[in-house]
Amino acid sequence: MAKxxxxxxxxxxxxxxxxxxxxxxAMREIPGYLDITPxxxxxxxxLAFQHALERLSREMxxxxxxxxxxxxxxxxxxxxxxAAAMGQRGISGVPVLDDTQRVVGVVSExxxxxxxxxxxxxxxxxxxxxxxxxxxxxxxxxxxxxxGDLMSSPAVTVRPETRVRxxxxxxxxxxxxxxxxxxxxxxxxxxVTRGDLVKATLAGGQP
Amino acid sequence: MKFAxxxxxxxxxxxxPRVSGTEVFWSWLGSFLGIAAVAYINDGFxxxxxxxLIIGSFGAxxxxxxxxxxxxxxxxxxxxxxxxxxxxxxxxxxxxxxFAPWLAxxxxxxxxxxVMHLTKTLHPPGxxxxxxxxxxxxxxxxxxxLYALIPVAAGATIMLAVALIxxxxxxxxxxxxxxx
Numbered sequence: 001m002a003k004x005x006x007x008x009x010x011x012x013x014x015x016x017x018x019x020x021x022x023x024x025x026a027m028r029e030i031p032g033y034l035d036i037t038p039x040x041x042x043x044x045x046x047l048a049f050q051h052a053l054e055r056l057s058r059e060m061x062x063x064x065x066x067x068x069x070x071x072x073x074x075x076x077x078x079x080x081x082x083a084a085a086m087g088q089r090g091i092s093g094v095p096v097l098d099d100t101q102r103v104v105g106v107v108s109e110x111x112x113x114x115x116x117x118x119x120x121x122x123x124x125x126x127x128x129x130x131x132x133x134x135x136x137x138x139x140x141x142x143x144x145x146x147x148g149d150l151m152s153s154p155a156v157t158v159r160p161e162t163r164v165r166x167x168x169x170x171x172x173x174x175x176x177x178x179x180x181x182x183x184x185x186x187x188x189x190x191x192v193t194r195g196d197l198v199k200a201t202l203a204g205g206q207p
Numbered sequence: 208m209k210f211a212x213x214x215x216x217x218x219x220x221x222x223x224p225r226v227s228g229t230e231v232f233w234s235w236l237g238s239f240l241g242i243a244a245v246a247y248i249n250d251g252f253x254x255x256x257x258x259x260l261i262i263g264s265f266g267a268x269x270x271x272x273x274x275x276x277x278x279x280x281x282x283x284x285x286x287x288x289x290x291x292x293x294x295x296x297x298x299x300x301x302x303x304x305x306f307a308p309w310l311a312x313x314x315x316x317x318x319x320x321x322v323m324h325l326t327k328t329l330h331p332p333g334x335x336x337x338x339x340x341x342x343x344x345x346x347x348x349x350x351x352x353l354y355a356l357i358p359v360a361a362g363a364t365i366m367l368a369v370a371l372i373x374x375x376x377x378x379x380x381x382x383x384x385x386x387x
Contacts, residue, residue, distance in 0.1 A: 020220060028224045031379035033234075035278035039220035 018045055057201045062167055063160035065200045066181050066190035072097050075104065075148030082107055082147050095180040095188055096151045102186040105151030106178070115142050115150060157182045160189060164200055167192065233380060237273030237373040241366045242266070248365070249358075257349065260358045264290070264335030265366060271331070272370040272382075280330055282383045283367055285323075289330025290363045293319035294355035297340025301348060312341045 023038040023045075072095045073082050086094060086109070093108035113127055142150065158167060158179045170179065171194060181190040226234075242265065249260035268290070271281035279285065297315040304311035319337040323329045339347060340354055347354060374382035 024221065024224060031227060032230055032277055033226050033275045034223060035275050035280065037220045037223060 058165040060164045062162040062192050065196045066192040068190045070191045073147045077147045079145050093178050096147045103155050103180045105153030106155045107151045111150045233377040234274040238269040241369040244365050245362045260362050264332040267332035276382045285328050285330040288328030289323050289333035290336050290359050293333035293337035294359040297337035301341045315341045
């Protein structure tokens, strides 16, 4: 029995766990013979509850799950500063803004890897490998460049009212891990990542 | 492994609650009238003919359509569909395998259950309807595929009509849950 509880444990959220005696009591209130056991009903209820949570999480909007305090850079920010900011905050991409706070692009780890000669499989180990093969640092050729030179532009952005369901589709279709959130004028209001998406689909549906 | 197998036989949950006295009354009234209608026509009009209108499986149908009316098994689609499909399969089994009645009986019931599943018409008394087509009297065998029409379809329809009237006269009841 204890094992069963574990597997269905994430059903009715962290709060109320429906007991078979509750179901039994409810069944007594319904006139007529119900062709189901309390246990079967409980199982259906737990699964249905899970489906409801998933449905609600898909219907949530980006605004509810996005990060509002965004690390951003400008087009003329030197790449050394961009890389330092990303490293310090432990993030893998930053939006690039113009003077009017409009999002003009995104600089991500992938963009760095590309210009540092890692053409095919864009990951850290490929970079290490090419570093070990060459004389000197592969980052040297881009030392003088700015965020504007490196960024992917135009940026794939979303609006605060975009549905989380559509966001998941966008991430998958465009092979991206984050999208700046902009208002109607294209100004940055937040950022939403794959991590935010995962958190939103967790049981409880809490943002 | 062995322990797990046997532990599955211990049961997991309690039995559902007993229904109220009112429910018992309506179940009794419905089944009384339903079977009475079919039996009365059978005795009064078909006694001297080769036809019958009542078969044993209607007793089982009565349990469902007057006693467990919310069950999917008791809905009109299942009552009518399950009986007619099983009757056809039962008659076919007898016609093809009359020389091996045990095999005809087993196939009639098992194929009926499979086809009722596939057609979403599962109705337990259908299994009895199929079996009766094989193990029934010479009078039943003589009917051939007419068996599916009279008694099976006709009797089930009369019982359905009574169910629609009685179950909806009861203030706490509503029937059916769905038609198709």
